[in-house]
Amino acid sequence: xxxxxxxxxxxxxxxxxxxxxxxxxxxxxxxxxxxxxxxxxxxxxxxxxxxxxxxxxxxxxxxxxxxxxxxxxxxxxxxxxxxxxxxxxxxxxxxxxxxxxxxxxxxxxxxxxxxxxxxxxxxxxxxxxxxxxxxxxxxxxxx
Amino acid sequence: xxxxxxxxxxxxxxxxxxxxxxxxxxxxxxxxxxxxxxxxxxxxxxxxxxxxxxxxxxxxxxxxxxxxxxxxxxxxxxxxxxxxxxxxxxxxxxxxxxxxxxxxxxxxxxxxxxxxxxxxxxxxxxxxxxxxxxxxxxxxxxx
DNA sequence: GCCTTTCTTTAGAATAGTTCTAATTACTAC
DNA sequence: GTAGTAATTAGAACTATTCTAAAGAAAGGC
Numbered sequence: 001x002x003x004x005x006x007x008x009x010x011x012x013x014x015x016x017x018x019x020x021x022x023x024x025x026x027x028x029x030x031x032x033x034x035x036x037x038x039x040x041x042x043x044x045x046x047x048x049x050x051x052x053x054x055x056x057x058x059x060x061x062x063x064x065x066x067x068x069x070x071x072x073x074x075x076x077x078x079x080x081x082x083x084x085x086x087x088x089x090x091x092x093x094x095x096x097x098x099x100x101x102x103x104x105x106x107x108x109x110x111x112x113x114x115x116x117x118x119x120x121x122x123x124x125x126x127x128x129x130x131x132x133x134x135x136x137x138x139x140x141x142x143x
Numbered sequence: 144x145x146x147x148x149x150x151x152x153x154x155x156x157x158x159x160x161x162x163x164x165x166x167x168x169x170x171x172x173x174x175x176x177x178x179x180x181x182x183x184x185x186x187x188x189x190x191x192x193x194x195x196x197x198x199x200x201x202x203x204x205x206x207x208x209x210x211x212x213x214x215x216x217x218x219x220x221x222x223x224x225x226x227x228x229x230x231x232x233x234x235x236x237x238x239x240x241x242x243x244x245x246x247x248x249x250x251x252x253x254x255x256x257x258x259x260x261x262x263x264x265x266x267x268x269x270x271x272x273x274x275x276x277x278x279x280x281x282x283x284x285x286x
Numbered sequence: 287g288c289c290t291t292t293c294t295t296t297a298g299a300a301t302a303g304t305t306c307t308a309a310t311t312a313c314t315a316c
Numbered sequence: 317g318t319a320g321t322a323a324t325t326a327g328a329a330c331t332a333t334t335c336t337a338a339a340g341a342a343a344g345g346c
Contacts, residue, residue: 021293021342042332057296062333078153081223081304083332096268116259117275120250124282125239131276132260139267164313166323185303200325205304225334226303 004031014071028053028086029064033074038083039095039104077104079133094132105138147174157214171196174205182228182238182247198245208280220247220274237275248281 011030012022032048033040040048044079046061065086068074078086079097085097089106092114096105117130154173155165164202175191176183183191192270208229211217220228222240230238232249239248252275260273 022161023294023341024249025295026249055296059297059334060295063295065172069209072169076223078221078223079165080219081224081227081332084224095262096264096270099271105268107265107268109263113263114257117257118277119276120237120252120256121239122160123283124251125277125279127239127277127279128242133274133276134261134268134270135272136268138269166312168324198325200327202305202326203324206324224303224320 007031007034011073014073015067018071020067022072024053025060026050026064026067027057028056029061030068030073032084033068033088036078037088039077041083041085043083045086049139079104081101093132096134096136096138099135100137103138107132107134148169150174150177154216157216160208161214163210163214168197168199168203169207169210171199172204173211173216174228176211176231180231180232182220184226184228186226188229222247222278227229237277238276239279239281242278242282250275250277255274 005031008027012029015022015026029045029047032045032052036048042058042062042065046056046058049061050057052092054104065074065076066099068086069076073088073090075087075089077087077095079085079095085104087104087106092111094109096107097103098105098111114130118127121127134141150173151165151170155168158169159166171192172188175188175195177193177249185205185208188208189199189201192199192204205234206215208219211229212219216228216231218232218236220230222228222238228247230247230249233271235252235254237250238253239250240246241248257273261270262276
C-alpha cells in the first residue's frame with residue numbers, strides 16, 4: 001500500500017468522522033500539501049493542483065483547505081495580513097517567518113515549554129490554542 | 144503639564160527622531176489609542192477620532208497608525224485574517240483573543256520566559272521579534 | 287436499479303480591509 | 317514671501333477570501 005493510499009485512507013476516515021465525504025478534490029489538495037511542505041498559500045495550492053487536475057476551481061481549493069483545517073489535518077498559518085498559508089505538520093510547533101526570503105520554517109516546541117507559556121495566563125483565561133511566531137532572518141536560505 | 148501634553152511631547156520627539164512631523168492628526172490618533180486601550184481596529188479608531196475632528200479621513204487614520212507603528216509607539220496585532228488591531232502597550236506581552244466576545248487581553252510576559260521561548264530556535268535563526276497569541280475564552284467578560 | 291435527499295463543486299459576483307493615486311493643503315527653511 | 321518637502325484627503329483600485337446560485341455526484345430507501 002503506497003503512502004498516498006495510506007494518506008487517502010486516513011483522510012477518508014477523518015472526513016467520515018465529521019460526516020463529510022472523501023472526494024478526489026479533497027484528496028488531491030491534501031496530497032499536494034503533504035508533498036511539498038513549504039506553507040503554500042491557497043493560490044499556490046491552486047496552481048499545483050491545477051497541474052494535475054485542470055478543471056478544479058479556486059473556490060474548491062478554498063473549500064477543501066477549510067475542510068482539512070476543520071478536520072484537524074492541516075493548520076492555517078497567518079503572518080500579519082498576508083495570505084493564509086497551510087501546513088500539514090500536526091506536531092506542536094511554532095513558525096519562523098523569514099522576512100527576507102518570505103520562507104516559513106517549522107520550529108518544534110517541547111511540550112514542557114508550551115506548558116510554561118500557558119502558565120503565564122491568569123486565572124479565568126482558558127486557552128484552546130497557543131500560537132508562537134518568530135519574525136527575523138534565517139542564515140540558510142533553503143530548507 | 145497634563146498627561147496628554149506629555150504624550151504629545153513624547154510623540155513629537157519620536158517622530159522627529161524618524162524625520163517626521165508632529166501633526167494634529169497623528170497626535171489625536173495616538174491619544175485615542177492611549178485613552179481606550181481596547182485594541183481597536185482602524186475603523187474603530189476612525190470613528191473615535193472623527194467625533195473630535197470630523198474632517199479626518201480614513202486614509203489618514205491608516206497613515207497615522209502605520210507611522211505610529213514604525214516609530215515603535217504602537218503595536219499592530221493580527222488574529223487570523225481579521226482587521227489589524229492597534230495596541231499602545233509597549234511592555235513585552237502576549238495577546239489573549241477571546242473567541243466568544245471578540246475581546247483582546249494583554250498578557251504580560253516575564254523576560255525569562257521570552258528568553259526560554261527564543262532558546263528553542265536552532266542555530267542560524269535570528270529572531271527580531273516573537274509573537275505569542277492565545278485563543279480561547281476568558282471567564283470575565285469585561286476588562 | 288430508480289428516486290429523493292444531501293453533499294460537493296463550480297464560475298462568477300460580492301465583500302472587507304487596506305493601499306494607491308493624484309490633487310490639495312500645511313510646514314519649514316531660506 | 318517663495319521654494320521645496322511632507323502630510324492629508326477622497327476616491328479608485330487592489331487582494332484575499334467568501335458568497336450565491338446552479339449544476340453535478342454520491343448515498344440511502346424502497
